[in-house]
Amino acid sequence: MADAAVCVFCGARDGQDPAYRKAAEETGRMLARNGWELVYGAGDIGLMGAVARAAQDAGGRTLGVIPEHLVGREGIVRDLTRHVVTETMHERKKVMFMNSHAIAVLPGGAGSLDELFEVLTWRQLGLHDKPIFLLNTKGYWTPLIQLVEHVIAHGFADDSLGGMLRMVDDPQALGTALRAALS
Numbered sequence: 001m002a003d004a005a006v007c008v009f010c011g012a013r014d015g016q017d018p019a020y021r022k023a024a025e026e027t028g029r030m031l032a033r034n035g036w037e038l039v040y041g042a043g044d045i046g047l048m049g050a051v052a053r054a055a056q057d058a059g060g061r062t063l064g065v066i067p068e069h070l071v072g073r074e075g076i077v078r079d080l081t082r083h084v085v086t087e088t089m090h091e092r093k094k095v096m097f098m099n100s101h102a103i104a105v106l107p108g109g110a111g112s113l114d115e116l117f118e119v120l121t122w123r124q125l126g127l128h129d130k131p132i133f134l135l136n137t138k139g140y141w142t143p144l145i146q147l148v149e150h151v152i153a154h155g156f157a158d159d160s161l162g163g164m165l166r167m168v169d170d171p172q173a174l175g176t177a178l179r180a181a182l183s
């Protein structure tokens with residue numbers, strides 16, 4: 001699907017290891033190369049800013065979605081193709097989700113986890129079947145997968161929950177997985 005859009009959730013910080021920022025930039029370029037629109041939180045900070053600037057610089061389309069009260073705090077990357085200012089955080093997540101065909105989660109903090117679990121629980125409830133990828137840069141998400149396995153092993157979720165999260169090691173593998181999922 002050439003005009004597909006990919007929602008990227010990721011940190012508003014860079015994280016300790018420069019590999020996180022490098023992978024975010026490579027992800028932005030990879031999306032642009034494939035002609036996929038980047039849908040993200042509009043912010044100009046951390047990995048969010050890195051992925052968006054890289055996508056923009058590579059000629060990619062970008063849609064930023066930010067709640068009014070965060071405009072001052074997170075800024076907005078200039079010259080996004082489109083941006084939407086929402087009233088609430090909930091609305092932000094909904095607009096991002098509704099405007100994308102797949103979700104990719106890069107390393108991030110509580111905000112990224114919140115966004116991930118929202119789309120994961122919606123999928124668990126059968127509300128959508130959009131693929132959800134975890135970019136496991138330097139094994140960042142391995143403890144999260146272990147937690148999900150723990151939840152399943154202790155009878156608090158069906159086995160199928162694990163299969164709803166697809167791990168990829170690097171942006172190139174993410175591109176390959178997205179191509180297969182979006183075709």
Ligand code: AMP
Pocket residue numbers: 010011012013041043070074089090092093108109110111112113114115
């Ligand atoms: P973090 O992963 O904590 O660096 O946050 C990444 C992004 O998630 C930032 O743009 C936060 O504003 C955003 N965020 C944090 N909490 C929420 C929430 N409850 N709903 C939507 N976005 C959120």
